[in-house]
Amino acid sequence: MRTHTRIATFLGALLLGLGTLVATAGTASAVTQAEAESAFRAAGITWSSSGGCTTQSNPTCTSFSGLRQTSVDGARTLRSASGCALNITGGTEVGHAGGTYSHTNGYKLDFTRSSCLTGWVTGTYTYIGVRSDGARLYRSASGNEYADEGNHWDVTFYSCGGC
Numbered sequence: 001m002r003t004h005t006r007i008a009t010f011l012g013a014l015l016l017g018l019g020t021l022v023a024t025a026g027t028a029s030a031v032t033q034a035e036a037e038s039a040f041r042a043a044g045i046t047w048s049s050s051g052g053c054t055t056q057s058n059p060t061c062t063s064f065s066g067l068r069q070t071s072v073d074g075a076r077t078l079r080s081a082s083g084c085a086l087n088i089t090g091g092t093e094v095g096h097a098g099g100t101y102s103h104t105n106g107y108k109l110d111f112t113r114s115s116c117l118t119g120w121v122t123g124t125y126t127y128i129g130v131r132s133d134g135a136r137l138y139r140s141a142s143g144n145e146y147a148d149e150g151n152h153w154d155v156t157f158y159s160c161g162g163c
Contacts, residue, residue, distance in 0.1 A: 032065065082124075
């Protein structure tokens, strides 16, 4: 009888673990340019590039190819929570700094600086210091990091921000 209980407990834990793994995989998965554009359009988020293009290998473009679903959802949460108009000026295109949590790996988006967004970030999130390049850093309760790079906000989406 005890063996059956242990097996049932083990199988229950295994199924719970697999369910968590599947849910996490969906959140971390990469999206296509078209999927990201559709999600951003539906949320009222705009995007622009100095080159007027979306080619990932061109640094003057704004590409969403390979953007993580968590980053898409995080941007949508930011739009909804802040009520600010958001314009994305940087995605997964080449030309950004490297690293694990980088633009290239789909974790970061750049947003046009606006008084609404700046007021939201500095008034809502916790100031955590200055990055090595001099950018002031703020962290949301969900762990996402906002770097004030002067003419835009560089945002690292570790989570969807409470979506």
